[in-house]
Every structure is written in C-alpha cells, then in structure tokens.
Amino acid sequence: MYACRIRDLTKEYVLKSETVRALRGVSFDVPEGDYVAIMGPSGSGKSTLLNLLGCLDQATSGELYLGEDNVSLMSDDELAEIRSRRIGFVFQSYNLIQQLTVVENIQVPLYYQGRLGPKERQRCIELAERVGLGDRLDHRPAQLSGGQQQRVAIARSLVNDPYFILADEATGNLDSKTTAEILALFDELNEDGRTIIMVTHEDEVAERAKRVIRLRDGLLQSDEQNDPEERKAAAARALELVPSELA
Numbered sequence: 001m002y003a004c005r006i007r008d009l010t011k012e013y014v015l016k017s018e019t020v021r022a023l024r025g026v027s028f029d030v031p032e033g034d035y036v037a038i039m040g041p042s043g044s045g046k047s048t049l050l051n052l053l054g055c056l057d058q059a060t061s062g063e064l065y066l067g068e069d070n071v072s073l074m075s076d077d078e079l080a081e082i083r084s085r086r087i088g089f090v091f092q093s094y095n096l097i098q099q100l101t102v103v104e105n106i107q108v109p110l111y112y113q114g115r116l117g118p119k120e121r122q123r124c125i126e127l128a129e130r131v132g133l134g135d136r137l138d139h140r141p142a143q144l145s146g147g148q149q150q151r152v153a154i155a156r157s158l159v160n161d162p163y164f165i166l167a168d169e170a171t172g173n174l175d176s177k178t179t180a181e182i183l184a185l186f187d188e189l190n191e192d193g194r195t196i197i198m199v200t201h202e203d204e205v206a207e208r209a210k211r212v213i214r215l216r217d218g219l220l221q222s223d224e225q226n227d228p229e230e231r232k233a234a235a236a237r238a239l240e241l242v243p244s245e246l247a
C-alpha cells in the first residue's frame with residue numbers, strides 16, 4: 001500500500017506580470033511506513049510540494065493519490081474534508097492555541113469535525129502520553145518548552161489517523177538537544193508504522209530519514225535511500241544529547 005503516489009505534478013503561480021513554475025513535473029511514490037526528507041535550495045518547491053500533499057492547494061496538472069483517493073480530481077470542499085480528516089501537519093511554529101490546554105489542543109481537529117465524545121477524549125489523553133506529556137495534560141502552551149509544544153503539535157497531527165505526518169522544518173526553531181528528542185519521537189512513530197514526510201534544510205535531520213528526495217528548480221534532482229547502518233549511527237550520536245529518562 002502507498003501513503004501517496006505523485007505523477008508528473010506541476011504547480012504554477014500566476015502573478016500579474018509573470019507565471020512562477022514552482023513545480024515542473026515531479027513524480028515519486030511513498031509506501032506506507034516510509035520516512036522521507038525533502039531537501040533543496042530555497043525556492044526549489046519544497047513547501048509548494050508539501051502544500052499539495054497536505055491538500056492546502058490544488059496542483060496545476062498531474063496526479064496525486066493519497067491512499068486510493070485521486071486528490072487531483074477533487075473539488076475544494078472535498079479537499080478541505082480530506083485535509084481536516086486525514087492529514088497531520090507539524091509546523092516550525094507549532095501553531096497551538098494559547099488559551100487551550102495540552103489535551104484540548106490535541107482535541108482541536110476532532111472538535112472542528114464535531115466528533116468529540118468520551119472515547120475521543122480518552123484517545124487524546126493517550127496521544128499526549130504517547131508523546132511524553134502525560135504529566136502535562138492541563139498545561140497551556142506558554143507553560144511548556146519549545147520541544148514540549150512541538151510534541152503537542154505532533155500528538156495533534158496523529159489524532160485523525162492521517163495518511164502521513166507532514167512536517168515543514170519541524171525542528172527549525174529548536175536547539176540541538178530538543179531537536180534530538182523530537183527526532184527520537186519521529187523514529188518511534190515511524191517504527192509504529194507512521195509514514196513521515198518532512199522538509200528540512202539540515203543534513204543532520206535528513207540523515208535520520210529512510211530516504212532523501214532533493215528538489216531543484218521545481219524538479220526532482222535525486223531520490224536516494226539512506227544507508228540503514230548510517231541512520232542507526234546518526235540516531236545513536238543524537239541520543240547522547242538526550243537526557244536518559246527520554247532515551
């Protein structure tokens with residue numbers, strides 16, 4: 001099974017005086033359980049690609065399948081439905097609601113769908129525990145560290161049982177120790193079978209993925225598997241930074 005399949009995807013932004021060809025025909029598949037880092041210079045189309053995968057925007061041409069669903073044929077309403085029910089986003093800036101507690105922030109996607117019963121509340125508590133915040137359920141974002149806030153965002157991204165976790169520079173605001181904690185969490189979630197697609201500028205982050213896709217000028221420049229032994233070694237190096245109760 002595939003988390004997604006991308007066929008000759010293009011995206012053009014039409015401005016007054018010019019057309020920007022942000023993606024110029026990109027094709028690749030992501031099997032379920034994969035862990036992909038998307039890299040490339042500024043302006044190469046990484047965020048554009050992530051926005052298409054996240055159903056935040058519609059491609060100009062080409063095909064995008066999420067699971068078995070051909071998203072390229074969907075209306076805006078159908079896209080919005082998929083986005084709220086089957087996509088998990090994690091952003092650099094966490095995007096938490098300051099007035100809400102940890103567990104309430106995790107519940108937000110369900111609240112918007114009117115699907116928040118006792119069973120769902122319990123599941124959100126379990127997700128908070130899963131990301132190591134079982135003792136912080138009633139904290140608000142301002143009472144949490146950056147790494148803890150990003151864990152809330154990761155738990156929230158899982159609440160919908162998404163096709164994949166989409167992370168755009170998810171560790172961009174974090175120091176190296178906290179980055180190591182978040183990447184250790186991604187490793188665990190990936191070992192649980194979660195598919196992860198993340199954009200990063202940093203080699204130390206990309207080497208933790210199973211696979212690295214490089215974009216250049218809106219085209220796929222390379223698509224390579226990371227060596228499993230080197231991945232393990234990179235994870236072990238990073239773990240030395242993490243306090244033992246989390247390791």
Ligand SMILES: Nc1ncnc2c1ncn2[C@@H]1O[C@H](COP(=O)(O)OP(=O)(O)OP(=O)(O)O)[C@@H](O)[C@H]1O
Binds near residue numbers: 021041043048
């Ligand atoms: N909404 C938009 N309207 C017009 N042009 C856009 C828009 N969004 C992106 N672009 C252009 O599309 C190209 C790809 O942008 P994109 O944001 O995908 O790059 P990126 O690889 O994410 O870069 P960065 O590493 O700086 O985040 C750039 O030339 C950018 O200027």
Ligand SMILES: [Mg+2]
Binds near residue numbers: 047048
């Ligand atoms: Mg970007």
